[in-house]
Amino acid sequence: ETGVTQSPTHLIKTRGQQVTLRCSSQSGHNTVSWYQQALGQGPQFIFQYYREEENGRGNFPPRFSGLQFPNYSSELNVNALELDDSALYLCASSFSGPGEKLFFGSGTQLSVL
Amino acid sequence: AQSVTQPDIHITVSEGASLELRCNYSYGATPYLFWYVQSPGQGLQLLLKYFSGDTLVQGIKGFEAEFKRSQSSFNLRKPSVHWSDAAEYFCAVGAPSGSARQLTFGSGTQLTVLP
Numbered sequence: 001e002t003g004v005t006q007s008p009t010h011l012i013k014t015r016g017q018q019v020t021l022r023c024s025s026q027s028g029h030n031t032v033s034w035y036q037q038a039l040g041q042g043p044q045f046i047f048q049y050y051r052e053e054e055n056g057r058g059n060f061p062p063r064f065s066g067l068q069f070p071n072y073s074s075e076l077n078v079n080a081l082e083l084d085d086s087a088l089y090l091c092a093s094s095f096s097g098p099g100e101k102l103f104f105g106s107g108t109q110l111s112v113l
Numbered sequence: 114a115q116s117v118t119q120p121d122i123h124i125t126v127s128e129g130a131s132l133e134l135r136c137n138y139s140y141g142a143t144p145y146l147f148w149y150v151q152s153p154g155q156g157l158q159l160l161l162k163y164f165s166g167d168t169l170v171q172g173i174k175g176f177e178a179e180f181k182r183s184q185s186s187f188n189l190r191k192p193s194v195h196w197s198d199a200a201e202y203f204c205a206v207g208a209p210s211g212s213a214r215q216l217t218f219g220s221g222t223q224l225t226v227l228p
């Protein structure tokens with residue numbers, strides 16, 4: 001049990017729709033990262049937020065966006081869904097500092113039809 | 114750019130046997146190195162990490178890993194595997210000069226344990 005919760009656990013959307021995924025960080029953590037894990041692959045870094053500002057981004061298009069709220073919960077928004085967006089989306093929280101560790105949630109499984 | 118290679122897609126061992134999962138990384142300096150485990154439908158659990166110092170790192174559940182700079186490797190080992198160890202294992206690398214939160218993962222090794 002990591003203390004990081006994600007909702008919903010499963011989601012089905014159709015191509016072209018928009019989706020919002022939510023993450024509640026572990027208490028005391030001020031940083032959140034989002035990862036996309038396609039079937040049979042390792043997670044890929046999407047972006048991270050620190051104190052409500054995006055401060056790192058992987059190789060994902062602008063239709064992937066996010067928010068971090070004052071209580072350090074977070075959202076991942078994906079616009080204009082494509083079939084290839086079908087994946088497990090993982091949220092990870094941490095407390096910024098040397099040697100910090102990521103604590104992952106169980107993920108949201110998104111299926112785009 | 115940093116990268117991680119896990120050469121073994123799938124490994125099968127008998128319960129009680131020893132285990133070694135291979136991980137090779139590409140990075141310009143000494144990176145932060147991690148091993149995570151993922152059970153079906155679950156998120157990632159950190160087994161162990163290497164930041165600096167002793168190159169043999171002990172982790173949870175009886176796992177250990179050894180950092181070998183000359184071979185750019187960070188292999189995971191366990192002397193005696195339990196049936197509950199069946200899962201997918203991911204090696205990851207992070208940049209110490211930037212954020213340890215930005216991890217690059219390998220594609221994983223699926224471990225099957227035979228009774």
